[in-house]
Amino acid sequence: MVKTEASNGSVIEFWFDFSSGYAYFAALEIEALAERVGRSLVWRPFLLGTAFQVTGVRGLSSTPLKSDYARRDWARMARRKGVPLLLPANHPTICLAAVRVFYWIDQQDTQKAAVFARRVFELYYRGALDTADLDAVAVLAAEQGFELQDVKRGAAGEHIKQLARMTAEAGVARGVFGSPFFFVDGEPFWGSDRLDMLENWIVTGGW
Amino acid sequence: MVKTEASNGSVIEFWFDFSSGYAYFAALEIEALAERVGRSLVWRPFLLGTAFQVTGVRGLSSTPLKSDYARRDWARMARRKGVPLLLPANHPTICLAAVRVFYWIDQQDTQKAAVFARRVFELYYRGALDTADLDAVAVLAAEQGFELQDVKRGAAGEHIKQLARMTAEAGVARGVFGSPFFFVDGEPFWGSDRLDMLENWIVTGGW
Numbered sequence: 527m528v529k530t531e532a533s534n535g536s537v538i539e540f541w542f543d544f545s546s547g548y549a550y551f552a553a554l555e556i557e558a559l560a561e562r563v564g565r566s567l568v569w570r571p572f573l574l575g576t577a578f579q580v581t582g583v584r585g586l587s588s589t590p591l592k593s594d595y596a597r598r599d600w601a602r603m604a605r606r607k608g609v610p611l612l613l614p615a616n617h618p619t620i621c622l623a624a625v626r627v628f629y630w631i632d633q634q635d636t637q638k639a640a641v642f643a644r645r646v647f648e649l650y651y652r653g654a655l656d657t658a659d660l661d662a663v664a665v666l667a668a669e670q671g672f673e674l675q676d677v678k679r680g681a682a683g684e685h686i687k688q689l690a691r692m693t694a695e696a697g698v699a700r701g702v703f704g705s706p707f708f709f710v711d712g713e714p715f716w717g718s719d720r721l722d723m724l725e726n727w728i729v730t731g732g733w
Numbered sequence: 734m735v736k737t738e739a740s741n742g743s744v745i746e747f748w749f750d751f752s753s754g755y756a757y758f759a760a761l762e763i764e765a766l767a768e769r770v771g772r773s774l775v776w777r778p779f780l781l782g783t784a785f786q787v788t789g790v791r792g793l794s795s796t797p798l799k800s801d802y803a804r805r806d807w808a809r810m811a812r813r814k815g816v817p818l819l820l821p822a823n824h825p826t827i828c829l830a831a832v833r834v835f836y837w838i839d840q841q842d843t844q845k846a847a848v849f850a851r852r853v854f855e856l857y858y859r860g861a862l863d864t865a866d867l868d869a870v871a872v873l874a875a876e877q878g879f880e881l882q883d884v885k886r887g888a889a890g891e892h893i894k895q896l897a898r899m900t901a902e903a904g905v906a907r908g909v910f911g912s913p914f915f916f917v918d919g920e921p922f923w924g925s926d927r928l929d930m931l932e933n934w935i936v937t938g939g940w
Contacts (some may be wrong), residue, residue, distance in 0.1 A: 535889035591910035
Protein backbone atom coordinates (compact mmCIF):
# COMPACT_ATOMS: atom_id res chain seq x y z
CA MET A 527 0.00 0.00 0.00
CA VAL A 528 1.31 3.43 -0.89
CA LYS A 529 0.57 5.52 2.15
CA THR A 530 0.67 9.15 1.16
CA GLU A 531 -2.74 10.60 1.84
CA ALA A 532 -3.44 11.16 5.47
CA SER A 533 -6.34 9.02 6.55
CA ASN A 534 -7.37 11.67 9.03
CA GLY A 535 -6.45 15.22 9.94
CA SER A 536 -4.22 14.40 12.86
CA VAL A 537 -0.85 14.01 11.17
CA ILE A 538 1.99 16.12 9.84
CA GLU A 539 3.50 14.69 6.66
CA PHE A 540 7.24 15.32 6.38
CA TRP A 541 8.60 14.80 2.85
CA PHE A 542 12.36 15.01 2.37
CA ASP A 543 15.47 13.90 0.53
CA PHE A 544 18.18 12.72 2.94
CA SER A 545 20.68 14.73 0.87
CA SER A 546 18.82 17.99 1.45
CA GLY A 547 20.67 20.12 4.01
CA TYR A 548 17.50 22.01 4.82
CA ALA A 549 15.69 18.72 5.47
CA TYR A 550 18.38 17.89 8.04
CA PHE A 551 17.61 21.04 10.00
CA ALA A 552 13.88 20.36 9.74
CA ALA A 553 14.41 16.79 10.96
CA LEU A 554 16.08 18.14 14.09
CA GLU A 555 12.98 20.17 15.00
CA ILE A 556 9.90 18.58 13.51
CA GLU A 557 9.35 15.92 16.17
CA ALA A 558 9.28 18.43 19.00
CA LEU A 559 6.90 20.55 16.94
CA ALA A 560 4.58 17.58 16.31
CA GLU A 561 4.57 16.83 20.02
CA ARG A 562 3.75 20.44 20.93
CA VAL A 563 0.71 20.47 18.67
CA GLY A 564 -0.36 16.90 19.46
CA ARG A 565 0.04 15.47 15.98
CA SER A 566 1.73 12.30 14.83
CA LEU A 567 4.46 12.55 12.24
CA VAL A 568 4.58 10.68 8.94
CA TRP A 569 8.12 10.45 7.51
CA ARG A 570 8.22 10.35 3.70
CA PRO A 571 11.75 10.15 2.26
CA PHE A 572 12.00 10.39 -1.52
CA LEU A 573 14.47 11.27 -4.23
CA LEU A 574 14.21 14.94 -5.17
CA GLY A 575 15.08 13.92 -8.72
CA THR A 576 11.53 12.60 -9.03
CA ALA A 577 10.24 16.15 -8.56
CA PHE A 578 12.92 17.71 -10.76
CA GLN A 579 11.68 15.59 -13.67
CA VAL A 580 8.39 17.47 -13.42
CA THR A 581 9.63 20.96 -12.51
CA GLY A 582 12.71 21.02 -14.73
CA VAL A 583 14.65 22.40 -11.77
CA ARG A 584 18.24 21.36 -11.13
CA GLY A 585 19.46 20.42 -7.68
CA LEU A 586 20.77 23.14 -5.36
CA SER A 587 24.33 21.82 -5.60
CA SER A 588 24.19 21.94 -9.40
CA THR A 589 22.94 25.54 -9.52
CA PRO A 590 25.55 28.33 -9.72
CA LEU A 591 25.40 30.96 -6.93
CA LYS A 592 22.64 29.06 -5.09
CA SER A 593 25.05 26.23 -4.36
CA ASP A 594 27.58 28.51 -2.66
CA TYR A 595 24.83 30.31 -0.78
CA ALA A 596 23.30 27.08 0.51
CA ARG A 597 26.56 25.75 1.89
CA ARG A 598 27.24 29.05 3.64
CA ASP A 599 23.67 29.11 4.92
CA TRP A 600 23.84 25.56 6.30
CA ALA A 601 27.15 26.31 8.04
CA ARG A 602 25.80 29.40 9.79
CA MET A 603 22.52 27.66 10.68
CA ALA A 604 24.53 24.83 12.26
CA ARG A 605 26.59 27.34 14.25
CA ARG A 606 23.47 29.16 15.38
CA LYS A 607 21.67 25.99 16.42
CA GLY A 608 24.79 24.39 17.85
CA VAL A 609 24.48 21.20 15.82
CA PRO A 610 27.13 19.33 13.82
CA LEU A 611 27.34 19.72 10.06
CA LEU A 612 30.00 17.98 8.04
CA LEU A 613 29.03 17.21 4.47
CA PRO A 614 30.33 13.99 2.89
CA ALA A 615 32.88 14.61 0.13
CA ASN A 616 30.42 13.34 -2.50
CA HIS A 617 27.44 15.38 -1.25
CA PRO A 618 24.71 15.30 -2.47
CA THR A 619 24.59 11.51 -2.46
CA ILE A 620 21.85 9.75 -4.44
CA CYS A 621 20.36 8.20 -1.30
CA LEU A 622 18.19 5.53 -2.93
CA ALA A 623 19.50 2.72 -0.70
CA ALA A 624 18.56 4.67 2.44
CA VAL A 625 15.10 5.44 1.03
CA ARG A 626 14.44 1.79 0.20
CA VAL A 627 15.61 0.54 3.59
CA PHE A 628 13.36 3.14 5.20
CA TYR A 629 10.27 1.83 3.38
CA TRP A 630 11.21 -1.79 4.11
CA ILE A 631 11.28 -0.96 7.84
CA ASP A 632 8.20 1.26 7.56
CA GLN A 633 6.14 -1.65 6.22
CA GLN A 634 6.75 -3.43 9.51
CA ASP A 635 7.18 -0.74 12.16
CA THR A 636 6.69 2.94 11.49
CA GLN A 637 8.30 3.94 14.78
CA LYS A 638 11.48 2.05 13.97
CA ALA A 639 11.46 3.58 10.51
CA ALA A 640 11.38 7.04 12.08
CA VAL A 641 14.30 6.17 14.36
CA PHE A 642 16.18 4.88 11.31
CA ALA A 643 15.52 8.12 9.39
CA ARG A 644 16.79 10.26 12.26
CA ARG A 645 19.91 8.10 12.48
CA VAL A 646 20.54 8.43 8.73
CA PHE A 647 20.34 12.22 8.98
CA GLU A 648 22.59 12.28 12.02
CA LEU A 649 25.33 10.16 10.45
CA TYR A 650 25.15 11.57 6.93
CA TYR A 651 25.59 15.13 8.20
CA ARG A 652 28.60 14.05 10.21
CA GLY A 653 30.14 12.75 7.01
CA ALA A 654 29.92 9.24 8.42
CA LEU A 655 27.43 7.42 6.18
CA ASP A 656 27.20 6.63 2.49
CA THR A 657 23.45 6.67 1.93
CA ALA A 658 23.89 5.07 -1.50
CA ASP A 659 25.54 1.99 0.04
CA LEU A 660 22.97 -0.67 0.92
CA ASP A 661 25.41 -2.51 3.17
CA ALA A 662 26.09 0.65 5.16
CA VAL A 663 22.46 1.67 5.64
CA ALA A 664 21.29 -1.89 6.31
CA VAL A 665 23.53 -1.88 9.39
CA LEU A 666 21.41 0.96 10.80
CA ALA A 667 18.30 -1.16 10.31
CA ALA A 668 20.03 -4.02 12.10
CA GLU A 669 20.56 -1.63 15.03
CA GLN A 670 16.75 -1.59 15.28
CA GLY A 671 16.69 -5.36 15.77
CA PHE A 672 16.22 -6.54 12.19
CA GLU A 673 18.31 -9.30 10.64
CA LEU A 674 20.91 -7.78 8.34
CA GLN A 675 20.26 -10.27 5.54
CA ASP A 676 16.49 -9.71 5.74
CA VAL A 677 16.99 -5.97 5.40
CA LYS A 678 19.27 -6.24 2.41
CA ARG A 679 17.09 -8.78 0.62
CA GLY A 680 13.92 -6.86 1.37
CA ALA A 681 15.25 -3.42 0.41
CA ALA A 682 16.59 -4.77 -2.88
CA GLY A 683 13.33 -6.56 -3.70
CA GLU A 684 10.92 -5.47 -6.39
CA HIS A 685 8.11 -4.72 -3.92
CA ILE A 686 10.09 -2.11 -2.00
CA LYS A 687 11.61 -0.62 -5.14
CA GLN A 688 8.12 -0.05 -6.49
CA LEU A 689 6.78 1.21 -3.18
CA ALA A 690 9.58 3.79 -2.90
CA ARG A 691 9.11 4.97 -6.47
CA MET A 692 5.32 5.08 -6.32
CA THR A 693 5.37 6.95 -3.02
CA ALA A 694 7.62 9.62 -4.54
CA GLU A 695 5.45 9.90 -7.63
CA ALA A 696 2.32 10.19 -5.50
CA GLY A 697 3.95 12.99 -3.50
CA VAL A 698 4.93 14.91 -6.62
CA ALA A 699 1.43 14.42 -8.01
CA ARG A 700 0.16 16.15 -4.87
CA GLY A 701 2.55 19.07 -5.40
CA VAL A 702 5.75 18.12 -3.59
CA PHE A 703 8.57 19.86 -5.50
CA GLY A 704 11.23 20.50 -2.85
CA SER A 705 12.72 19.32 0.42
CA PRO A 706 11.71 19.59 3.15
CA PHE A 707 8.03 19.71 2.25
CA PHE A 708 5.10 19.33 4.62
CA PHE A 709 1.36 18.74 4.45
CA VAL A 710 -0.99 19.63 7.28
CA ASP A 711 -4.67 18.98 6.61
CA GLY A 712 -3.95 19.24 2.89
CA GLU A 713 -2.07 22.53 3.26
CA PRO A 714 1.45 22.49 1.75
CA PHE A 715 4.49 24.12 3.35
CA TRP A 716 7.92 24.19 1.73
CA GLY A 717 11.20 24.82 3.51
CA SER A 718 12.78 24.44 6.92
CA ASP A 719 12.22 28.14 7.56
CA ARG A 720 8.46 27.61 7.39
CA LEU A 721 8.13 25.49 10.52
CA ASP A 722 6.96 28.48 12.55
CA MET A 723 4.30 29.18 9.97
CA LEU A 724 3.24 25.54 9.86
CA GLU A 725 2.90 25.45 13.63
CA ASN A 726 0.94 28.68 13.66
CA TRP A 727 -1.35 27.26 10.95
CA ILE A 728 -2.14 24.24 13.14
CA VAL A 729 -2.54 26.17 16.38
CA THR A 730 -4.79 28.85 14.91
CA GLY A 731 -6.72 26.59 12.56
CA GLY A 732 -5.32 28.30 9.48
CA TRP A 733 -5.80 31.71 7.92
CA MET B 734 28.48 55.61 -10.44
CA VAL B 735 27.20 52.10 -9.80
CA LYS B 736 26.45 52.01 -6.11
CA THR B 737 26.30 48.41 -5.00
CA GLU B 738 29.01 47.93 -2.39
CA ALA B 739 28.18 49.49 0.93
CA SER B 740 30.73 52.18 1.75
CA ASN B 741 30.43 51.29 5.43
CA GLY B 742 28.85 48.65 7.61
CA SER B 743 25.79 50.61 8.59
CA VAL B 744 23.38 49.68 5.81
CA ILE B 745 21.03 46.90 4.81
CA GLU B 746 21.02 46.28 1.07
CA PHE B 747 17.62 45.19 -0.24
CA TRP B 748 17.78 43.62 -3.72
CA PHE B 749 14.50 42.78 -5.40
CA ASP B 750 12.47 42.40 -8.57
CA PHE B 751 9.20 44.36 -8.38
CA SER B 752 7.46 41.29 -9.87
CA SER B 753 8.56 39.04 -7.01
CA GLY B 754 5.65 38.38 -4.65
CA TYR B 755 8.04 37.54 -1.83
CA ALA B 756 9.83 40.87 -2.37
CA TYR B 757 6.48 42.62 -1.86
CA PHE B 758 6.08 41.07 1.57
CA ALA B 759 9.68 41.93 2.44
CA ALA B 760 9.14 45.52 1.30
CA LEU B 761 6.26 45.84 3.75
CA GLU B 762 8.52 44.95 6.69
CA ILE B 763 12.11 45.85 5.89
CA GLU B 764 11.91 49.57 6.73
CA ALA B 765 10.60 48.94 10.25
CA LEU B 766 13.32 46.33 10.69
CA ALA B 767 16.04 48.76 9.54
CA GLU B 768 14.71 51.34 11.96
CA ARG B 769 14.71 48.86 14.87
CA VAL B 770 18.37 48.00 14.31
CA GLY B 771 19.46 51.55 13.47
CA ARG B 772 20.56 50.90 9.91
CA SER B 773 19.81 52.77 6.73
CA LEU B 774 18.27 50.89 3.84
CA VAL B 775 19.64 50.74 0.29
CA TRP B 776 16.97 49.78 -2.26
CA ARG B 777 18.32 47.87 -5.26
CA PRO B 778 15.63 46.88 -7.79
CA PHE B 779 16.83 44.68 -10.63
CA LEU B 780 15.48 42.25 -13.20
CA LEU B 781 15.66 38.68 -11.89
CA GLY B 782 16.33 37.58 -15.47
CA THR B 783 19.87 38.94 -15.05
CA ALA B 784 20.47 36.33 -12.34
CA PHE B 785 18.65 33.57 -14.23
CA GLN B 786 21.15 33.98 -17.09
CA VAL B 787 23.86 32.88 -14.67
CA THR B 788 22.00 30.26 -12.61
CA GLY B 789 20.00 28.70 -15.45
CA VAL B 790 16.93 28.87 -13.19
CA ARG B 791 13.50 29.68 -14.60
CA GLY B 792 11.18 32.14 -12.93
CA LEU B 793 8.78 30.94 -10.26
CA SER B 794 5.76 31.52 -12.47
CA SER B 795 7.32 29.42 -15.25
CA THR B 796 8.10 26.46 -12.99
CA PRO B 797 5.47 23.70 -12.67
CA LEU B 798 4.24 22.95 -9.11
CA LYS B 799 6.30 25.83 -7.65
CA SER B 800 4.15 28.33 -9.49
CA ASP B 801 0.91 27.00 -7.97
CA TYR B 802 2.52 26.79 -4.54
CA ALA B 803 3.81 30.36 -4.67
CA ARG B 804 0.41 31.84 -5.55
CA ARG B 805 -1.25 29.89 -2.75
CA ASP B 806 1.55 30.92 -0.38
CA TRP B 807 1.25 34.62 -1.27
CA ALA B 808 -2.51 34.51 -0.80
CA ARG B 809 -2.32 32.96 2.67
CA MET B 810 0.56 35.28 3.69
CA ALA B 811 -1.55 38.26 2.64
CA ARG B 812 -4.50 36.96 4.68
CA ARG B 813 -2.27 36.36 7.71
CA LYS B 814 -0.64 39.79 7.52
CA GLY B 815 -3.88 41.54 6.59
CA VAL B 816 -2.46 43.21 3.49
CA PRO B 817 -3.91 43.45 -0.01
CA LEU B 818 -2.70 41.13 -2.77
CA LEU B 819 -4.19 41.26 -6.24
CA LEU B 820 -1.85 40.15 -9.00
CA PRO B 821 -2.09 41.88 -12.37
CA ALA B 822 -3.45 39.64 -15.12
CA ASN B 823 -0.06 39.63 -16.86
CA HIS B 824 1.96 38.89 -13.70
CA PRO B 825 4.95 38.62 -13.64
CA THR B 826 5.49 41.83 -15.57
CA ILE B 827 8.97 42.59 -16.96
CA CYS B 828 9.32 45.71 -14.82
CA LEU B 829 12.22 47.35 -16.63
CA ALA B 830 10.49 50.74 -16.90
CA ALA B 831 9.95 50.84 -13.13
CA VAL B 832 13.57 49.86 -12.48
CA ARG B 833 14.90 52.57 -14.77
CA VAL B 834 12.69 55.28 -13.29
CA PHE B 835 13.85 54.16 -9.85
CA TYR B 836 17.52 54.67 -10.74
CA TRP B 837 16.79 58.00 -12.44
CA ILE B 838 15.23 59.26 -9.20
CA ASP B 839 17.90 57.58 -7.07
CA GLN B 840 20.63 59.56 -8.83
CA GLN B 841 19.03 62.72 -7.51
CA ASP B 842 17.32 61.80 -4.25
CA THR B 843 17.60 58.35 -2.63
CA GLN B 844 14.75 59.07 -0.22
CA LYS B 845 12.37 59.90 -3.03
CA ALA B 846 13.52 56.78 -4.86
CA ALA B 847 12.60 54.69 -1.80
CA VAL B 848 9.16 56.29 -1.63
CA PHE B 849 8.73 55.57 -5.35
CA ALA B 850 9.71 51.90 -4.87
CA ARG B 851 7.19 51.46 -2.05
CA ARG B 852 4.51 53.04 -4.19
CA VAL B 853 5.31 50.73 -7.12
CA PHE B 854 4.96 47.68 -4.87
CA GLU B 855 1.73 49.00 -3.37
CA LEU B 856 0.06 49.65 -6.71
CA TYR B 857 1.42 46.62 -8.59
CA TYR B 858 0.12 44.23 -5.94
CA ARG B 859 -3.28 45.87 -6.11
CA GLY B 860 -3.32 45.11 -9.82
CA ALA B 861 -3.27 48.84 -10.49
CA LEU B 862 0.07 49.49 -12.21
CA ASP B 863 1.77 48.24 -15.36
CA THR B 864 5.43 48.35 -14.32
CA ALA B 865 6.50 47.85 -17.93
CA ASP B 866 4.75 51.06 -19.02
CA LEU B 867 7.08 54.05 -18.77
CA ASP B 868 4.19 56.52 -18.95
CA ALA B 869 2.46 54.83 -16.02
CA VAL B 870 5.48 54.62 -13.74
CA ALA B 871 6.70 58.11 -14.66
CA VAL B 872 3.48 59.46 -13.16
CA LEU B 873 4.56 58.04 -9.79
CA ALA B 874 7.85 59.93 -10.09
CA ALA B 875 5.91 63.07 -10.87
CA GLU B 876 4.05 62.54 -7.58
CA GLN B 877 7.45 63.06 -5.93
CA GLY B 878 7.74 66.49 -7.49
CA PHE B 879 9.65 65.69 -10.68
CA GLU B 880 8.65 66.96 -14.11
CA LEU B 881 6.96 64.17 -16.07
CA GLN B 882 8.91 64.90 -19.25
CA ASP B 883 12.24 64.94 -17.36
CA VAL B 884 11.48 61.55 -15.85
CA LYS B 885 10.54 59.96 -19.16
CA ARG B 886 13.51 61.39 -21.00
CA GLY B 887 15.93 60.52 -18.22
CA ALA B 888 14.69 56.97 -17.65
CA ALA B 889 14.86 56.26 -21.39
CA GLY B 890 18.37 57.69 -21.68
CA GLU B 891 21.49 55.64 -22.28
CA HIS B 892 23.04 56.60 -18.94
CA ILE B 893 20.19 55.19 -16.85
CA LYS B 894 19.82 52.12 -19.05
CA GLN B 895 23.47 51.29 -18.45
CA LEU B 896 23.30 52.13 -14.77
CA ALA B 897 20.34 49.78 -14.25
CA ARG B 898 21.99 46.97 -16.18
CA MET B 899 25.41 47.38 -14.56
CA THR B 900 23.88 47.54 -11.08
CA ALA B 901 22.08 44.24 -11.68
CA GLU B 902 25.22 42.61 -13.07
CA ALA B 903 27.28 43.84 -10.12
CA GLY B 904 24.70 42.35 -7.74
CA VAL B 905 24.74 38.99 -9.48
CA ALA B 906 28.56 39.05 -9.47
CA ARG B 907 28.33 39.37 -5.69
CA GLY B 908 25.99 36.38 -5.47
CA VAL B 909 22.46 37.77 -5.81
CA PHE B 910 20.42 34.99 -7.42
CA GLY B 911 16.91 35.53 -6.08
CA SER B 912 14.41 38.06 -4.78
CA PRO B 913 14.28 39.39 -2.16
CA PHE B 914 17.99 39.22 -1.39
CA PHE B 915 19.80 41.12 1.33
CA PHE B 916 23.37 41.95 2.32
CA VAL B 917 24.35 42.94 5.82
CA ASP B 918 28.08 43.56 6.38
CA GLY B 919 28.80 41.30 3.41
CA GLU B 920 26.56 38.50 4.71
CA PRO B 921 23.89 37.35 2.18
CA PHE B 922 20.30 36.47 3.10
CA TRP B 923 17.76 35.17 0.58
CA GLY B 924 14.01 35.21 1.04
CA SER B 925 11.30 37.13 2.84
CA ASP B 926 11.15 34.39 5.46
CA ARG B 927 14.73 35.18 6.49
CA LEU B 928 14.08 38.64 7.90
CA ASP B 929 14.05 37.32 11.47
CA MET B 930 17.40 35.66 10.87
CA LEU B 931 18.81 38.82 9.29
CA GLU B 932 17.69 40.91 12.24
CA ASN B 933 19.13 38.41 14.70
CA TRP B 934 22.42 38.45 12.78
CA ILE B 935 22.66 42.23 13.15
CA VAL B 936 21.57 42.36 16.79
CA THR B 937 23.89 39.57 17.92
CA GLY B 938 26.82 40.49 15.69
CA GLY B 939 26.52 37.27 13.69
CA TRP B 940 27.15 33.62 14.47
